[in-house]
Amino acid sequence: MRQTELHLTDEDRSLVDEIRSKGAHQAREVNRAHVLASLDRGVPEAQIMAVLGIGRTAVWHTRAANLQGGVELAVFGVARWGRPRQYDTDDEARVTALACSTPPAGRQRWTMVELERAARQEVGMANVSRETVRRMLKKTSQALAQADVVHWRVD
Secondary structure (H helix, E strand, O other): OOOOOOOOOHHHHHHHHHHHHOOOOOHHHHHHHHHHHHHHHOOOHHHHHHHHOOOHHHHHHHHHHHHHHHHHHHHOOOOOOOOOOOOOHHHHHHHHHHHHOOOOOOOOOOEHHHHHHHHHOOOOOOOOOHHHHHHHHHHOHHHHHHHOOEOOOOO
């Protein structure tokens, strides 16, 4: 297979070596740094894939990002697939706190429908669905057990 050559500047090479050797970095960032260092040394793609245990597209995307925007983009800024999260951990904490609070008047427990309605009253959560509330609570099963939610089984 024909491989596009990649040559790093001395500054880029030192940045890549620093990422590979020190500091706390995510595994994909370290793998991308290894890919760039290997491509810079002329290591074949097949060998890079075998040693790092990554796919061909990961090598291609890292090389393309480096050619487009440099080492910073290649290591840290390659966009991830999928839709971004609509609700962050603060929203999840608010729903969990709501489930752990006292239920509405005349009720002994929260139901999923009531939790959904109450969550929709929170700022920035006007369109939250019952399924989203259920998934948020599933992540914190301990809070779910305390809230004793009924009418929906969380597996």
